[in-house]
Amino acid sequence: MTQFNEAELTDAVVASFDQTPDSRVKFLLQELVTSLHDYVRKTHLTFDEWAAAIEFLTRTGQTCTASRQEFILLSDVLGVSMLVDAINHRERAGATETTVLGPFYVGEHRQMPHGTDISANLKGEKMFVQGRVTDLSGAPLAGAAVDVWHADDEGFYDSQRPAYAADGPSSRARFITDADGRFFFRTILPCSYPIPTDGPVGQLILATKRHPMRPAHVHFLVDAAGYEPLITHVFIGGDAYLDSDVVFGVKDELVATVSQQTDPVMPDGKLAASPWHLMTYEFRMKPGAGTAPQPMLAKPATAAAE
Numbered sequence: 572m573t574q575f576n577e578a579e580l581t582d583a584v585v586a587s588f589d590q591t592p593d594s595r596v597k598f599l600l601q602e603l604v605t606s607l608h609d610y611v612r613k614t615h616l617t618f619d620e621w622a623a624a625i626e627f628l629t630r631t632g633q634t635c636t637a638s639r640q641e642f643i644l645l646s647d648v649l650g651v652s653m654l655v656d657a658i659n660h661r662e663r664a665g666a667t668e669t670t671v672l673g674p675f676y677v678g679e680h681r682q683m684p685h686g687t688d689i690s691a692n693l694k695g696e697k698m699f700v701q702g703r704v705t706d707l708s709g710a711p712l713a714g715a716a717v718d719v720w721h722a723d724d725e726g727f728y729d730s731q732r733p734a735y736a737a738d739g740p741s742s743r744a745r746f747i748t749d750a751d752g753r754f755f756f757r758t759i760l761p762c763s764y765p766i767p768t769d770g771p772v773g774q775l776i777l778a779t780k781r782h783p784m785r786p787a788h789v790h791f792l793v794d795a796a797g798y799e800p801l802i803t804h805v806f807i808g809g810d811a812y813l814d815s816d817v818v819f820g821v822k823d824e825l826v827a828t829v830s831q832q833t834d835p836v837m838p839d840g841k842l843a844a845s846p847w848h849l850m851t852y853e854f855r856m857k858p859g860a861g862t863a864p865q866p867m868l869a870k871p872a873t874a875a876a877e
């Protein structure tokens with residue numbers, strides 16, 4: 572029987588993973604153990620604190636559902652999501668900057684014709700969004716899939732609404748770029764919104780006197796063959812929370828001037844109720860490989876039982 576002191580215990584647990592077949596998995600696990608043990612020693616963690624941490628993580632897991640991902644939210648508010656993004660996108664070489672995927676990418680992005688009003692069922696100030704997808708030289712990329720999603724006029728995503736299961740997606744769609752790399756659609760102007768505060772992550776934010784707000788934005792996930800998938804937002808310029816995003820996701824280049832328009836027609840020549848807002852953005856793709864991420868959502872109970 573082997574008995575360990577504080578220092579020997581860490582070495583023993585690290586060594587217990589020595590036979591891990593995958594060298595990268597072995598490295599990640601051994602570094603995790605080392606960092607966790609350092610944290611416990613440095614903070615002199617008490618039994619009560621350790622139990623509270625486990626209880627918090629338990630509730631975080633229990634809060635996840637088929638349309639809610641509380642662990643992504645936890646990663647976001649702790650800055651881990653943006654740190655993973657930063658170290659993996661150090662060299663953009665002129666490509667559009669990236670930011671967090673966020674917890675509201677739930678799939679079900681139906682392909683729609685250009686010009687579709689993806690928020691026709693919602694109240695709010697109308698916005699016309701026009702974008703273009705290019706390579707680093709500015710040459711258009713045709714046939715790229717552009718997934719878009721954003722919050723409504725009250726700061727909620729469709730997946731947070733009780734009607735989501737019955738009514739399906741809203742303010743959420745997929746467009747395929749045309750021969751000139753362009754896409755365009757109608758929607759409403761999203762507003763800044765609080766992350767959900769009815770779960771453990773939101774409660775952590777409120778208990779620590781942080782504000783829960785994200786500046787208004789539209790999410791984009793652009794996927795073109797031969798290029799790295801681009802996960803980003805376009806933020807609405809002038810938002811009060813651009814300097815204090817609760818998930819640390821703002822980058823200067825991603826803030827767009829969204830201007831109010833009074834023209835009686837929108838850029839596609841169709842009539843518009845004045846005033847309306849115009850968002851224009853060009854997405855420059857970095858050559859590379861990779862596939863767009865799949866939503867990391869809990870399986871519905873019926874599927875989990877299979």
Ligand SMILES: [Fe+2]
Pocket residue numbers: 673675721722788790
């Ligand atoms: Fe968002």
